[in-house]
Amino acid sequence: MVRRVVLIGAGHAHMEALRQANRFEAAGLTLILIDPGAFWYSGAATGMLSGALDPSDATADPVALAGPVERLEARATRVDPGARRVTLDDGRSVAFDVLSLNTGSALADTGLVRSGAVPVKPVSNLAEVRARIEAAGGELRLAVAGGGATGVEVALSLTSLQRRLGADVTVTLFAPLPLLPGWPDRAADRAARALKQAGVRHVARRAETIRDGAVIDDAREAHSLDLIIAATGLTAQLPGGFDAGPEGLPVGADLAWLNDPDIFAAGDCAHMTHAPRPKLGVFGVRAAPVLIENLIAAGRGEGRRRRYEPQSRWLSLMDLGDGTALGRYGGLAHRSGAALALKRWIDARFVRRYQP
Template sequence: MTRQVVLVGAGHAHMEALRQARRFANAGLSLTLIDPGAFWYSGAATGVLSGALEPDAARLNPSDLEGPFEHMRQRVVSVDPHARTLTLQDGERRAYDVLSLNTGSRIPETPLLAAGAIPAKPVSALAGLRATLEANLGQLRLAVAGAGATGVEIALSMASLQRRLGARPQTLLAGPDLMPGWPDRARRLALEAMARCGVEYVPLRVQDLSLGLVHFGQRKVAPVDILVAATGLSANVPDGLDASEAGLPVSADLSWTGDAAVFAIGDCACMVKHPRPKLGVFGVRAAPILIQNLINAAMGRPARRQYTPQSRWLSILDVGDGTGLARYGDLAFQGKPALTLKRWLDGRFLQRYRVEP
């Protein structure tokens, strides 16, 4: 009987696995992707939100890739690692021999989301936000809860879109800790960019959203029409697996510490020995190792390649004014070359998976 390798989630690493689907077939393995929709590339999300890029620039259809694999447009709700079965949203059960999760992360449920805030993820939510702003010609009071790098970039992108639409930016960014983990110089550059681009920074945590107001406590409020929640990420892992908000714990070979037949990569995984931020670069770099280990595991080979993520990595934020804000380790710089580099890197990644008509 043909052994089944099942990929859950169309993330960075799984797109590469699909591109190399012939390797699985040549090994006598069946490859299946289970994911309900398109692959949205997070690196281009704020470019779409700002209006610099069209939504199609950040979206790929896994089914367009050539190769011997099946794409089931379904969502996996639970995993039974003992029976090695998956339960899908429609109730169907699917067996696997080797399973890999690349299901990303989400904004965890909070009172802000319950009150109507828009989550910063999934990326498709930002494409919908852009459409709302365009329909209102940018004449909306906007706010972002969460002052990490994602929140800063979203706030700058919304202000950029308001300018493109001929409206005065009415954008507020709130959070007590600005861009944690980034160099001090990067934070200074971010503050300068926000002041230049019309984003007001309030170093307070948003506590509530009601009656068209964001509440900061101490009787401080601000009017808002749309609030975006960028309040931290939680791993998106199906039920049935022993995962925390940080993700499914995986060893250096990317297999779950609780079952060597289950793998996880990207935002949904937590490397036990080498924890890293939730950034797509790690999934991209680890993809070749994941692919080989999936094939080896499915064929019963004991050999497993080990993945050690880099200790320094390049991150570039789209400031929305034609410049980028970049950091590499403790270094930080801003300018047009940084954005040019970002667009080139994003375009190079996406082009690998575009099928020419």
Template sequence: MSALRGGGRPHIVLIGAGHAHLYLMRHRRRLAAADMTIVDPGAFWYSGMAAGVLGGTHAPAEVRIDPVRLARRYGLESIRGRLSGLDRSEHKAQLTDGRTLDYDLISLNLGSSAPTLTALSEGPRVWAVKPIAQLIALRHQLTSAYERGEHPALVVVGGGASGVELACNLHSLAVRYAAPAAITLVSSSRKLIPTAPSGARRWLAGYLRRIGVEVRVGMRAVSHHRDGLLIAEEGVTRGQDAMRLLACDHVIHAGGLAPPGALGGLGLTLLGSRGLAVHDTLQSVDDPDVFAAGDCAALVEHVLPRLGVYGVRQAPVLLANLKARLHGRPLQRYRPQAQALTILNLGQDQGLAIRGRLWWAGRSSLLWKHWLDERFMARHRH
């Protein structure tokens, strides 16, 4: 049936300016039968280039997209704000500043958050891989320290793709200032990037040794300490006095992503740490007028890694289904691709590309990544 609740033009509200909603904005004309409003807390920072910003390859402005400017260009109303709740019986979205928005259909594209251990008032500075503005602030902190002749010790928590990229680009930043780099990468898994082919992991281990990044695998971060970070062997309890201190000045957490906190107050079903439960039509399992895409959405039928490519591929299905829901037509089903290409920026003109069991490393991989990233950004700048 149609989502229309009465006369007049229907209203579609987009919450968040992630990959999928950027696509909807660009294709706004295909939803010309409805009014559209986008609510976002600020700029869109392209996560695919975040490590390069930290390492100094990219300026912050290169990875930033202004949703307000896009909304103006494509004919959407834009509101700066954050979602705090939904009154689904009245079809109203509640914002943290007290405003409410009536909607016929609402779509969530809120991304994800990066949990950290509690920071101490006296102890290392604590950072997270998200929001990207934190990495920009970290870069400024480190460059100031290097210019003063200091060489702070750094610990990166997380042995997945994000942690590896950050560790390598922290090294690149130090090299830019001819500063000694004391970087330790801590991974709770006994293998870096466990889903990568064994050959790629061996190459990566060798690369990290060559650039001087110390790797501690099979170790979990326990808590911050006034002198650094306490770690313990994965699977060993604290009562066995298994904790060790990594002395450091900064701790950067990239050990996994979680759903944004706003989802918890919506009264909708969440799938643990995965996100808002949605069918393959991208509709909430609780409400067919609530859609979600990208990192904040958890498909009931599939478990997907948090990669931007899935939000990009979900976008055309989201657009088609919002239109179909408006007009009471059958909805499409999103079928995730079996394999996704991941290209890591490892600094020093080195990249590592992985797709399934295939991998290749070196300068050509990084050049390919730069081309893909620039193509994505160009779509939203011109």
């Protein structure tokens, strides 16, 4: 019997597994992907929102990788680990010997999202927001909730888009202080300066809900706005059947679920119990080589496993929408045009790797 390795979600790590599908075939394994659509690369998301990049610069088609992979274009709704089966949203079900989850994260469920704010994930939402703003010639009163790197970057991208369209900048950022929690103070100062220079109205309060076309903040003040994007924090996204918290499926250093050595997870949906990290694409990317080797070993019934030790420092580059980027590495912060050029180069190289 040919053993079946089933991948759920075309996230960063699984895109690399698909690119290396020949290795699974050479090991005598059948590789199956369950995913509903295109891969969106979040590193290029705000460049795409601002209009600096085309949506095609931020997407790739997992199927176009054209390796020996069976593709099921559907969403996995439930996994039964005991019965070794995955149920899909179109009613089908799929058997597996080895399972890998790379299903990413979703915005934490809040009153703001439930009342109509656009969640920043999936990233495809930002392509729809850009189209809506372009259709209105930029003449919309825009807002973003969330003062982390994503919220600040999205707010600045919106100002860039409005300027591109020749419209006045009307962007409000709802973000209690401090901005960029967890980043060095120097980086937060530079981000605050960039917001001011770009003309963003900063309200140092939380946006709570939308009522009668107005955003209500936590001091009960109403702000008349046309569109608000919520960037208020990510939680792991998993199909049903797992009893996991918002941080994700608990895995060990070999990326296998602590309850089952033949079920793996990587990226935002995984909680690396040996080395917890923030929900950033870079960890899914770097986990890929270890994940692929361990999936092949598990598929072949071999006990050997490689360990993934995520780096303790990583480079973050925020596109400030004005031709510069804010770079952060550990306690260092730096803003320049060269930092943006580096970001564009890294992002383009990554996406090209997965385009035919």
